[in-house]
Amino acid sequence: MYITDQEKAAFVKSVEGVEWKKELVHKKKERLKKYLEYWRNDPQWLVSRLQMNWQTKHSKVFLKGGNFSHSEGTAPVPTVRYSGTRDWATDYVRPKLEDVQPYLDDSRGLFLEHKKTGEMEWVHPSKSGFIIDKTNEQIMDIVADAAFMYWLTREEEYAAFAAPVFFTYMEGMYYRDAPIDLENSNQQNISGLATFEVIHEGIVVSLVTTYDFLYNYFKSNNKNLETSVAVFQKWGDQIIKKGIPDNNWNLFQARFLTYIGLV
Incomplete structure (x- = not known):
């Protein structure tokens, strides 16, 4: 979703009159209900x-x-x-x-x-296949929805729910290096920061979305964003540096880099 603060009023108005936008917002709100309830009962529920x-x-x-x-x-x-x-x-x-x-x-x-x-x-x-990274992707997708709902409604509960999960992940990636292949195989040339292929770094989309929609909340609450910016830079560098140059990987990499470029 590409939107700016300057376009928010028009977007809110369109939500009321455009059925697919109204349904999109409704689905996000409904999806978040049970996770917000878990969080109210246990603030560590999602981050843990x-x-x-x-x-x-x-x-x-x-x-x-x-x-x-x-x-x-x-x-x-x-x-x-x-x-x-x-x-x-x-x-x-x-x-x-x-x-x-x-x-x-x-x-x-x-x-x-x-x-x-x-x-x-x-x-x-x-x-375990992709269980580790897909679990993290699922969590951050929920967080990104909460960030969007905060931006749309300015209900602080959404931001308070999302922010600790975002910062826990980003600080955890800041202090973790890119992987090293002990066999020095071609794998060394294609690994991302979270997954085995730079074209599978889908969690970047949710992380950038969260950062963007919560940016004003972060600033108003004096959150230090230097670590997050450094992680996005590191991720972008990894995606640029790695990959397979003679096929369509550059198209997938460009998509993730476009998101990173937004912040």
Whole structure:
């Protein structure tokens, strides 16, 4: 959604008269209701379900080709966990947010349900497909909707709900390095900051959207935005530097860079 503060009055008026815009806003508002209720009862409900190195605070990520190997190092804050593998296929179910264990950071890996047996198992991240990054994407998509609703309504509850999740993620990415492929394979040339391919960094869209719609709220509440700006710069640099030059990857990369360029 591309909109400016100067166009807000016209947009609000159009929401009242254009059915698809009215439905868009309605769906976002309805989607947020249950998450806001969870948050009212427990302010840590959503942020605690981010996939982070909550206890270890690892600052470095190591891959073995297209698979996550391990992480190490120490940061001053919890850091963002890296995706499990370049291959989306997995034998395990991505849990609903309600079923995600809060603040999970265990040396045994992830605790997931096997698709065939229905049994819960400890799983190394490399066997989990996209579960880690897609969980974070889902959370940040919710946060982006809340940011939009704050911008539209100026109801501060939306901003208070969204801001801690945004800053927890961004600070966690600020202190975490881009991955290193221990096999020095072609994977080293295509890795993003959150996923195994720079063309899969979809969470950038939600992060930029959140930053943009909450910018005035951040400024009025004296939030330090230097870390967030640095993360967007680092992400943009990674997307520009990595990738495959002789196919259509540049089109996907350009989309993410367009969002980053907005902030």
